[in-house]
Amino acid sequence: MEWARDALEKIERTRPQRAEQPPPKLDERAMDLLVRDYHPDHADMERLVEVGPNAGTQRFPHELADLLEADGLLPEDFHPSVDLATDVLIIGGGGAGAAAALILEDSGLQVALATKLRLGDSNTVMAEGGIQAALGPDDSTRRHLADSYAGGHGKNDAELLRILCERGPDRIRWLTRLGCLFDRNGDGTFRLRSCGGSSAPRVLACRDYTGLE
């Protein structure tokens, strides 16, 4: 790290002198050179990849191209075999998979959950707007269902939608018991907001990271 120390010392030593200097004005030629040498579209920072669906057509920064062309980390003769007995195997660890796992485990079944990334690496954790449930004094399951059916232009699976709307409030209470925080009013009741297509305030949120919560 000798070079880093030298560089830092040089920066400190020359700071007062540089602070007095106005930044140099670049003429057209100097600007062209700057762009040619450093702009990713001009400098030699990218190359065509030679393998995969983008072979010969797509340019990538060298570091990414090297990675895309690299051998896999697993040896070619690696044949994984899983020896696992379980009552239920859930594929996917987003909100749906994780909720199913918790509920099934509560009912005494042995549950295994397999997900292609880390648990929670999912669309669910990216949802920031909120989650809907008919919990307001002016709201009802029928109203939630009618709004959603209209919002779906009648293409919704009516039976699934009925289950979603009927069970929504209970699921919110279940999440709360698990420790999920939702925004509250001063009197402790859930803070419900309106959203496009809802005829009553129905959206619960946890600030702007509801899915992560």
Ligand SMILES: Cc1cc2nc3c(=O)[nH]c(=O)nc-3n(C[C@H](O)[C@H](O)[C@H](O)COP(=O)(O)OP(=O)(O)OC[C@H]3O[C@@H](n4cnc5c(N)ncnc54)[C@H](O)[C@@H]3O)c2cc1C
């Ligand atoms: C940016 C963003 C904002 C959103 N905002 C909202 C919102 O405010 N309100 C709202 O209601 N909805 C919102 N949504 C939609 C909502 O997040 C999704 O509809 C919901 O999270 C889907 O949940 P899920 O459990 O079905 O799927 P996911 O959360 O996507 O989980 C799928 C899981 O399956 C795993 N998986 C996938 N393929 C495989 C495989 N082959 N093998 C093993 N595992 C696999 C994934 O790794 C992941 O863990 C938003 C979505 C995004 C992306």
